[in-house]
Amino acid sequence: MTFNQLIWKMAQGNKKKYIFYFLCNSFAVMFFFIFTTIYLNEALFGVEELEGLHDILLIPGAALLFFTVFFINYAHKIFIKRRKKEFSLLMTLGMSNRDLLKLILLENGCLAILALASGLTAGAIFSRLFFMLLMNSVGLKMISFHISFEMLVTTITAYLIVFVFTVAMTIYNLLSKSLTESLKSDRYVENLKYRSPVIGGLGIILLVGTAVLFYITAINQGQDSGTYFFIWTSGIIMGLYITLSQCMSFLVDVAKRYPSFYFPRVLFFSSIENKFRNLTSILVLVSIMSMVTIFFTSFTFFLIKYQEKELVDWYPNDISFVRTEWKNNISDEELNRILTNPNNPLITHEELRAFLYIVKDQNYPELDYEFMPLSDFNRISNEQIELADEEYLYFINMDSEYAYVQEYLNNGIQLMGNAKVLEYSIDDIYSKRILNEGGDYLILTDKEFERIKNEVTGLEYSIQILNVQGWKDSAQIVEELKSRLSTLNSENLREIPQSLVDANYWYEVNSRIQAYNNTIFTNGIIFFVTIFICVLFFFGTFILLYLNVISNTEEEKRRFQKLYKIGITRKEFRLLLSRELGMIFFFAPIIGSCLAFVYILTFGKDGGGLLENISLLYSYLSMSGLYLIIQVYAYLYARKKLFEQVM
Template sequence: MKIFSMAIRNIRSNFKNYWAYFLSSSFSVFIVYLFMSILYSKNIQDNLGGVKNFITLFNVGATMIALFSAFFIWYSNSFFIKSRKKEFATYMLLGMSKKQVSRLNFLENILIMLASLITGVVLGLVFTKFFIMLLFFIIKVSADVPFQWNLRALKISVLIFLGIFAVITLHGAFVVRKSNLIDLFNASKKVEKGLKVSFVTIILSILAMICMGSGYYIAIKKLPTDITKSPVVVILVVVGIILFFTSTTSLIIHMNKKNERKLFKGTKLISVSQLYYRYRGNAGTLSTIAITTTVALCALVTCVGSYTKCEQNSRYMRPLSVEYFNVDKAQSTFDGILKNHNEISVKHKDSIEFLNIVEIDKSSEIARGFYVINESEFDKLSEHQGIERKANLKSDSDCYFIQINNFVENEVSTNEKISLKVGKKDYKMTVVGSDGKPFISLDHFNKTVVVTDNVYNEMKSSVNKRSIINMTGYTFEDDFSSGKFVADLAKNMSKDSGLRTFYDHYSDGLKLLGMMAFIGLFIGILFIMATGSIIYFKMTMEAREDKSKYKTLRNIGVSKKEIKKAISKELLVLFGAPLVVAIISTYPATYALEKMLLLDLMKSYAVIALVYAAIYCLYYFATLNSYVKTVE
């Protein structure tokens, strides 16, 4: 009973040392419970329509969060044990046995665990409804969201974190039982070794720049047209980041220490000396944080950026509001349903005709298929779809080329000569323009040659009727009010009609990308809280070890203001370096993704990077404040 009272007293008196650990653990419990509640919520599953299978995204998200939480809690607990070894030794010196100290550590862990579990679950119960409403708002689903108590989600969340806390508690007991009194007392008095800088360090620093530079170059120049190079980019950047923090940064700190002209100006000597002797122990942590932050930023930019460009993507994939092949009864079915929906206002109706030409490549004996459309029809479709492009064919030997696939090796370019065999005649054409925007749904599209009306009519007369494709396309005044109309069409139109609608693609894409953005947002927040807290734990622990040094500095006349300035410079390097490297490394990935997905992701990249930097600043000032208070 005395040990239990002692555990409570320890937590109360030293809660400032536990708050970041407690906060992050509670947030981890909250997110896991939230994701599990969504995963097993009948309300969610009933309102996801045709994308119910995408709910597995939350399962994947919850698994990632649980794994990262386990790593983070283990990492944080190792700091606590190290920082408290001297305290454990004092207890033993005063007569407590190792068993009693282990029990004390066990009880403290149990109390923190229970507090984190209760706080996380209570937050989950209070805010689950709000976040489900937020998810519905993101994916634009209108539905009532009742307050829910999900026993299955609670059970799984509790089991996950009981397992995590059980492992770290056993680890703490093992450390106490296996350590002798002298080792525990001297845990924080290890001899500090300065940075080892040699010719090998210079070589590795150069190699770091080469790896990172090569990775960035391949990502920007090669990756948009050859996605198979992505593993090479990842390996080069990861290796470059590790070498940068283990070699390049060490070299920079060493050079600053050797620069005696500037070293003795102001408080630079203090901050550089601290970095010189402390950086070796932080290099691995900083490189890990830089890599994980890069991954988190890339994921957030992709998820959030894709979501914000959902309409743009759907417009590209489905440029027409509705399109279908002119099979039996398709037109009459459409007209009949349209009469029952007064909310639909047709802006343009297009009767689209093009030729489906298939020819055999004599060298490879591979069948090549392409479409041929006449210039006047193509220009009219572009105008109706609000696309600023025209074929501008000056003669019958000119053509305009549309090719979607960005990953083909033989992409057709302007002024290139192409040969088309239609019927028995070979047509020698000069490409006067090209782009990658389809004029019909991408599901139906093939690479297309736009020719003059004269050439088209000549080609049409030499092909069989089966090669002539007729479609009908509609452009509505407001696509976003066509949900019920599109649903009725899907029920009544035959499968042979090949019905494709903008609203279906937009609605399904919004649900998928909205859920990805929702998951990415929470995982990103967890990552930044965890990485910021790791630096916080590490620096507050080192602050306790550095107390005597700063006391000596105060005794020889260094002011509090100068000490704070020196500490702020040291922490600025430790917080700023991983963030800057992560933001720089994310830019080439964003550029490549932007080109591959044909989306504007740079605005999302800039906003997310600024938000990340702002949150890191909060952790920086919190750590600075805690560090200064400790050494004072």
């Protein structure tokens, strides 16, 4: 039999092992490639509304890379573990280390090529589907999908680096062990090294303590917030590792103090303690991945809903724009024509008079006063305020919690008129978000407003406020209005006096729908990418746990045979397996869910606490509940397969 024939025979005899290992690698390549089609899409990050998204995607990108490294490494470890006995048998028949090295490199090289080909092909298909869903959901249909050479090279390079490192470590470990140890690898069970209930108890204290300290100190620490966040997150991960490695030793010692509880479950406690010790790394990763999944989905979902509510408060008017003699000088008749829409009729149209005076002072080049008549202010604010002619109301167009008082507007003002200095003293401060346009206004009596217009050189303008029946359906109206104003401004050849405002942003149309779309563009993509990463993490945790289950079926068969001989029934053994598998499948996700709640509490505290953001709590409960429900189905599937193979 030639060397190539031997490889083919081994592949046929171990086709299930090869297929599963091949699918794991293809799975990793496909998901990483889908992410690169978004992360490296230059057209996507050229959109103004998505500015800064590239930096935001660095975190899920790093998480995906970390997962890929661990996932491929663990899948390869399981694949080799189930074939060590075959390799050792070949060595007893005369195969040299060189031939064994050649065999491993050849079969892994073929598998890597096939995994890359299938993963990139599936990734190209599903990435286009994912990209179309993503762009349609956020309304960015103008961005085209494409696959670049850089995306392919990045995916292939990242996969090959991880794969080559994993195979190299496997070869080193395989060739460094004795032949006897390799032959008995399928019967080898790791011993409980460093068993310490005391360390397990300290690990629980460390985990809980760092979580509490994180909640107390991580937020509202100014520039030190990032430092506290890093320190306590590191402490949480360290405490999590110690807890999962030794907590069962601690719990077993506690259970031993209650003989009536412990002895009926002695087989379960002894087995689960050993499994937790051997699965520490996997359980830590599952805990972190479930924590990230629940936290990011909960917080992102809440953020989208919260920002929509905040946006309505921030843009109290559906549409508004500034109209002057030089810019946006559209007639009322033409404006009404644009706004005439039977499906979305105009509800109100308000016009507020205003006057801008820019202080001609070299020491204060950006100092200006914006005036508004009292009658217009009372009409838009639904107030009945009265003022004396020599007084003004300082109107801050911002809710009181965000308001900032400008000292030069709070101490009285003086203006140089045509004949004399005009002086006004402050009567009161009024702070509330009423207009889309930001800024501070000085409210004068109608008489004094007209006087200032006549005696002071400045810019007379009006604020047009338009409210329609359904603001979410006003995008077409806004675009038509913007197009018409742009045409009028280009046709108006008169130059704006240099003393007046000529900045284009000052004359832009401010609409709630445009701000909403900008928010949806960014948050929608973040939400979809978050869901993508979280779905990947969930399937990753399931496959990692499932890999462990199917890799130990031979050991479970031998354990069942031994226990059956001493009187354990099939029903009792099924119950034992169910309990052990349940602990493995649910212990880490429940801890991850609790840690996610700590982060939800901490970040919610910055916004007034969960009681002030009750929807954040609802989002967390919904996402964690959904995660655990899906985990129940995953557990039932894995248990069914385990029963089929063991019993």
